[in-house]
Amino acid sequence: MDKNKIAQRFQQPAENLLMNIAILAKEQEDIIDLSIGDPDIITNQKIIDAVYQEVKQGATKYTAPAGSKELLSTIIDYYQKKYDLTFQLDQVRATVGALHAIYLALQAILDPGDEVILHEPYFSPYKEQVVLSGGTPVFVPTYEKNDFQIDVADLKAAITDKTKAILINSPNNPTGAVFSAETLKEIAQVAIEHELFIISDEIYEDFAFKETFVPMARLAPENTITISGLSKGFAMTGWRLGYMIAPAYINQIAGVINESITYSAPTASQRAGIYALNHYEEFVPPTVVIFKDRLAYIEERVNEIDYLSLNSVAGSMYAFINISKSGLGSVAFVEKILAETGVLFVPGKAFGETVGDEYIRLAATQPKAVLKEAFDRLAKVQF
Secondary structure, three states: OOHHHOOHHHOOOOOOHHHHHHHHHHHOOOOEEOOOOOOOOOOOHHHHHHHHHHHHOOOOOOOOOOOOHHHHHHHHHHHHHHHOOOOOHHHEEEEOOHHHHHHHHHHHHOOOOOEEEEEEOOOOHHHHHHHHOOOEEEEEEOOHHHOOOOOHHHHHHHOOOOEEEEEEEOOOOOOOOOOOHHHHHHHHHHHHHHOOEEEEEOOOOOOEOOOOOOOHHHOOOOOEEEEEEOOOOOOOHHHOOEEEEOOHHHHHHHHHHHOOOOOOOOHHHHHHHHHHHHOHHHHHHHHHHHHHHHHHHHHHHHOOOOOOEOOOOOEOOEEEEEOHHHOOOHHHHHHHHHHHHOEEOEEHHHHOOOOHHHEEEEEOOOOHHHHHHHHHHHOOOOO
16 A cells, blocks of 8 residues: 555645644754744633633533534624624534634535635635635735735636635734725625625734724625634634634534534533633733734834834734845745744745745744844844
């Protein structure tokens, strides 16, 4: 038996730069890892203590496949309180992280050959998930000169009779862009006019520093599949708890699909999610302040280094740093920096080749003292 026996589409798999960097970050010692968006902050001890008690009292069994009724009701109450949006229980599903939710949504809506529009730079798993779901990704570039806002004229031009959905991510990974309310309204109008789904990845919803975050479900409720979770704002990446909020008929099909994948999200994580969401105002704002402060510091340090440049970061926990003055592509740049300084970034090429190769992504997931050391090293590099 050899690799020729595996599925043909994987016999010569495309390079996965993001996964390669993730492996490198875990395997190589004594580096300053600014690559992966896993906050250094530990989940608040109150959340840990609360779920510990729940587990001791028996929260170790399956919940209902969509999630416990208490968790789903808590998510609904959270959106009512935070955004004045009303959802029903049959619209909400707990998932094993936000990516799981996106995958279920794509599996539920795509037929072979259906097209999904992605704005580039894009979080690289989006493309792979579209392909694995039988769809075809179509890319609409965004540019630094426009603060990486999607040009709705370009979006309209990308629509064909095969277009089924638009997948948006604001606040954005990797660029840090936050789409304006006007841009979001225009996207909503396009989707409604062309009867398209909008899969709106809102996992960084709390990290909008300069624009007021607007949930897409407010603008196009019948078209929108909302994706979010507790990984970022609550510093709960390892708990693997996300959720999707969708029209009931989509959520029903997602449940049929998920029956054969994970059945339900982890029970202990669901209990932690209930406590966390009910205490949102205590746990999330301090985390947001930390990342806003770090990104402001990163902007200052980037501006001191001749071969780097960076527009003001509007949101997320990332800086998408322009390296064009170095004369290197993003992969060669990351390799050189790692070899000479021990600092690890993600090459921008991992987020799309049309725009990304002139950038690197920095995840602000280290304390300012570590960021200072990283930039002190970078300042000594010659090109």
